[in-house]
Amino acid sequence: MNSKKIIALTSWCLCLFLVACTTERKIFVSQPIPANLLSSCQPNLPPKPMTFGDSLKYNEHLLHIIEKCNADKQAIREINNSDGN
Numbered sequence: 001m002n003s004k005k006i007i008a009l010t011s012w013c014l015c016l017f018l019v020a021c022t023t024e025r026k027i028f029v030s031q032p033i034p035a036n037l038l039s040s041c042q043p044n045l046p047p048k049p050m051t052f053g054d055s056l057k058y059n060e061h062l063l064h065i066i067e068k069c070n071a072d073k074q075a076i077r078e079i080n081n082s083d084g085n
Contacts, residue, residue, distance in 0.1 A: 046058050
């Protein structure tokens with residue numbers, strides 16, 4: 001055998017040793033995102049006619065809807081981050 005074949009064969013065997021020495025196994029399981037986190041955040045329609053007091057109540061309602069959507073998105077981020085670990 002010439003030296004190039006010996007070097008190639010030796011390198012190939014060393015690569016096999018590197019790959020075969022690991023005993024750690026990682027199993028990734030896809031966790032489905034709950035449907036309630038994926039549902040649309042639809043606010044109620046504003047009252048007609050709208051008074052100043054109605055406007056304040058409606059703004060509070062809209063802020064509550066935004067908070068709920070942000071909480072859903074945070075829960076989805078936590079699920080995605082837990083899948084990567």
